Amino acid sequence: MRRDTVLVVDDTPETLGFLTDTLDHAGFTVLIATDGESALALVEQITPDLVLMDAVMPGMDGFETCRRLKGEKLLSYLPIIFMTGLSETEHVVQGLAAGGVDYVTKPIVIDELLARIRVHLANARIAHGSRAALDAAGRFLVATDSSGQLLWCTPKAKQLLAELFPAHGDAGPNLPPNVVRQLTGLRQPGGLTGARTIIEVAGRKLELTFLSSTGPDELLFRLTENSTLPDEQLLQQILALTTRESQVLLWISRGKSNREIGEILAISPRTVNKHLEQVFVKLGVENRAAAAARAVRSLTR
Numbered sequence: 001m002r003r004d005t006v007l008v009v010d011d012t013p014e015t016l017g018f019l020t021d022t023l024d025h026a027g028f029t030v031l032i033a034t035d036g037e038s039a040l041a042l043v044e045q046i047t048p049d050l051v052l053m054d055a056v057m058p059g060m061d062g063f064e065t066c067r068r069l070k071g072e073k074l075l076s077y078l079p080i081i082f083m084t085g086l087s088e089t090e091h092v093v094q095g096l097a098a099g100g101v102d103y104v105t106k107p108i109v110i111d112e113l114l115a116r117i118r119v120h121l122a123n124a125r126i127a128h129g130s131r132a133a134l135d136a137a138g139r140f141l142v143a144t145d146s147s148g149q150l151l152w153c154t155p156k157a158k159q160l161l162a163e164l165f166p167a168h169g170d171a172g173p174n175l176p177p178n179v180v181r182q183l184t185g186l187r188q189p190g191g192l193t194g195a196r197t198i199i200e201v202a203g204r205k206l207e208l209t210f211l212s213s214t215g216p217d218e219l220l221f222r223l224t225e226n227s228t229l230p231d232e233q234l235l236q237q238i239l240a241l242t243t244r245e246s247q248v249l250l251w252i253s254r255g256k257s258n259r260e261i262g263e264i265l266a267i268s269p270r271t272v273n274k275h276l277e278q279v280f281v282k283l284g285v286e287n288r289a290a291a292a293a294r295a296v297r298s299l300t301r
């Protein structure tokens with residue numbers, strides 16, 4: 001099951017560590033950035049479902065970072081919750097004017113924050129039901145008519161279909177007959193939302209789930225590639241990493257520091273850094289945020 005992704009932007013290591021552990025325990029995938037520029041660079045590679053934004057940071061503050069994100073048309077729906085020790089009315093107004101949907105003050109009350117996150121995630125799903133928003137969110141969705149003819153698909157789904165069905169991955173005009181039969185079969189009898197089936201293609205398992213009718217003759221389905229491999233083995237396989245490199249990258253993607261990773265893997269922080277340097281080279285990235293984004297993107301493909 002796909003976990004919602006929350007990007008935490010804060011320049012305080014203690015806050016990042018606290019929120020990473022808390023959100024991970026609550027069932028979210030967590031990305032981190034320590035300044036506005038890093039946040040913008042990370043969002044260019046993977047779109048989170050929600051952003052927790054520190055208002056006051058060195059360099060580009062949270063308000064300006066929020067304005068930059070909201071300036072991107074495909075990110076206009078992205079919910080951004082400000083968090084700061086500032087509680088004066090002028091700062092609340094400034095955060096909302098910049099495009100934030102909510103504002104919490106430090107010290108953060110976790111139960112309250114989690115409740116706000118879930119409310120805004122639900123609101124965002126309702127607000128960005130259009131195809132453009134679905135594209136921006138990186139979902140694996142396809143829409144067909146009642147006969148199974150492919151009407152449209154999100155970029156992520158198009159890429160997956162191209163890998164699994166090379167002759168049909170260009171979004172038309174039809175999916176392979178066996179896939180059409182199973183998609184239309186999900187609508188019979190009753191057409192219950194959430195009905196699903198699994199097909200196997202070249203050793204890969206693809207789960208097809210019926211979501212809803214989105215038009216007079218338009219049916220929306222989600223594609224999910226199932227895997228029983230642990231996350232670290234998936235990263236090793238997909239990104240061509242060694243076992244230790246994939247372990248380090250996995251914990252980086254979960255917001256852990258070199259010291260914490262060293263304790264988890266029983267190696268020194270210096271050794272962690274050496275492995276991380278090799279990961280950067282193999283992935284063609286320059287920093288931890290970009291590497292974490294690649295890991296999350298690979299695990300949610």
